[in-house]
Amino acid sequence: MEEKIKILERCDLFRRLPPEALAAAAERCEGRAAKEGEVILVEGKPADAIYILATGKVDCIKQVEEKRGLVVSRWQAGAAFGLSSVMDGQEQYVSVVAKTPVKYLKLPVVDFWAVCAEDPHYEHGVYRQTLLIQSVALRQVTVRLREFLAKIIK
Amino acid sequence: MIEREQLKKNRLFGEFSDQEIDMVRVVADEGAFEDGRLIIAEGSPGERLYFIASGKCSVTAEISGAGTEEIKLMEAGDFFGEMSLIESAPVSASVYARGPCHLLWIDRKAFARLIAEDMPIANKLLKAIILTFCERIRDTAAKIESYYKMSKF
Numbered sequence: 349m350e351e352k353i354k355i356l357e358r359c360d361l362f363r364r365l366p367p368e369a370l371a372a373a374a375e376r377c378e379g380r381a382a383k384e385g386e387v388i389l390v391e392g393k394p395a396d397a398i399y400i401l402a403t404g405k406v407d408c409i410k411q412v413e414e415k416r417g418l419v420v421s422r423w424q425a426g427a428a429f430g431l432s433s434v435m436d437g438q439e440q441y442v443s444v445v446a447k448t449p450v451k452y453l454k455l456p457v458v459d460f461w462a463v464c465a466e467d468p469h470y471e472h473g474v475y476r477q478t479l480l481i482q483s484v485a486l487r488q489v490t491v492r493l494r495e496f497l498a499k500i501i502k
Numbered sequence: 503m504i505e506r507e508q509l510k511k512n513r514l515f516g517e518f519s520d521q522e523i524d525m526v527r528v529v530a531d532e533g534a535f536e537d538g539r540l541i542i543a544e545g546s547p548g549e550r551l552y553f554i555a556s557g558k559c560s561v562t563a564e565i566s567g568a569g570t571e572e573i574k575l576m577e578a579g580d581f582f583g584e585m586s587l588i589e590s591a592p593v594s595a596s597v598y599a600r601g602p603c604h605l606l607w608i609d610r611k612a613f614a615r616l617i618a619e620d621m622p623i624a625n626k627l628l629k630a631i632i633l634t635f636c637e638r639i640r641d642t643a644a645k646i647e648s649y650y651k652m653s654k655f
Contacts, residue, residue, distance in 0.1 A: 410643050412650040420646060436636040441643040468621045475628035479588045482635040486585070487594060489642045490563075496649035497573075498565045 352377050355402045355453055360481055361428035362400075364473030369463060376459035382446040388429075389444040394437065395430030397454045404450030408442040408485075421488040422447065431478055432485075434460060504530050504606055512553045512606075513579050514630045522623050529612035535599040544596040548586020550607040554578050557603025563595045575600065584631055587613050 352374035356362045362370060377400070382388055389395055391411055405424045409417035420442060423429055433440050434457050455463075464471040504527050509515050515523060532555070535541060542548065544564060554576055561574040561582070573595065576582060586593050587610055608616070617624040 410646055412647045418646065418650060420643060432636040432639055435632050438636070438640070441640045468625060471625055472621060472628070475625060475632060478632050479628060479635065482632065482639065483585050483589045483591075486635060486639050486642065489639060489646065490594065493573075493642050493646050493649060494563060494565055496646060496653050497571060499653040500649060 349374055352379065352453060355400060358426045359400045359428055360426055361398070361431070361474060361477045364477055365470055369466070369470045369473075372466065373455060373459075373463045376463065377453040377455045379451070380454050381449070381451050384446055384449055386446045387443055388446060388450075388452070389433075389440050389442075391441065391443040392439050394439050395433035395457070397430060397456045398428055398434055398460050399430045399444070400453040400455065401425050401427045401429070402451040402453060405447040406444050406450060407447045409445055410442050417443065418492070420492050421485060428481060431481060435478065504532050508532075508555050508606060509553070511555070511579055512581060513634065514553065514581055514627060517626050517630065518623070522620075522626070525620065525623060526608070526616065529616060530606050530608050532604065532606045535603050535605060537599055537601050539599045540596065541599060541605070542583055542593050542595075542597040544594065545592050548583050548591075548593045548610075550583050550609050551581060551587055551613055552583045552597075553581045553606040555604040555606050558600040559603060559605075560598045560600040561595050562598065570596075581634070583607075588631075 353370050356370045356374055362373065388399060388406065401423060403425050405422060406429065407419045408421040408423070408429070410420045411417045429444050430440070464474055506520065506523050506527065509523050509526055509530065515526065518526070541552065541559065556578050559576045559582070560572050561576060562570050563573050565571045582597055585591070617627065
């Protein structure tokens with residue numbers, strides 16, 4: 349339990365939450381591991397949980413052809429992913445694949461919202477951090493988009 | 503003061519009660535922009551969250567080796583400028599008036615005050631921005647796929 353709390357404390361998404369909220373979230377998290385190359389989240393399917401990366405790196409890969417994907421962003425320990433899908437209830441826009449062996453926590457969607465619902469301040473803290481995380485994600489995909497646009501124009 | 507209905511039309515305030523809208527009206531400002539007028543310059547510190555009340559705005563970016571390109575066209579109900587207010591980072595794209603347009607805006611201090619002072623308003627506002635971000639990220643990722651295919655021809 350303590351280890352889970354420490355992982356959550358290091359996670360961007362939960363940084364603004366007080367100790368009691370972290371403990372409530374930690375209680376609901378499952379610890380998982382994935383090998384290099386293992387797919388953790390699949391593009392086109394809704395995320396079933398918020399994933400919190402404890403160690404290692406993951407790539408966010410957008411499928412562009414039947415057997416070809418492009419890395420649009422890379423996350424490391426402390427990152428949370430599956431966030432956009434959990435927030436709007438739609439499918440994942442990228443697959444998330446372990447770049448290295450990884451350890452992560454999985455907080456099911458229902459439990460994530462249950463923690464947020466316990467106190468409007470928790471919800472507020474999560475929303476503020478979500479915006480920062482999404483802002484970075486949007487900048488990363490925009491950079492990739494500009495690269496392709498430059499290629500086309502040239 | 504800005505009309506309540508003008509704010510209600512914006513996607514950010516869809517879930518707001520009349521009372522909450524009135525709190526926004528107190529801090530919001532408005533103005534008209536003629537065709538081609540620069541509203542936000544890429545690389546500058548963003549100081550306002552803008553809402554398009556009427557007309558259209560063009561989002562442009564500097565593309566390496568190609569100059570300035572339009573990457574998105576926004577219309578009434580859309581908003582922009584929020585990323586810089588949230589991240590305190592420079593603006594990532596320029597925005598110009600495409601034809602005459604009428605904009606509403608909230609400046610950085612007022613935005614921070616709104617979010618800090620009233621939790622229900624703050625949470626509704628943040629959630630609405632989050633949902634728009636989700637949509638923008640999905641749109642951009644989808645464009646990567648089409649641009650990738652085009653770049654192969």
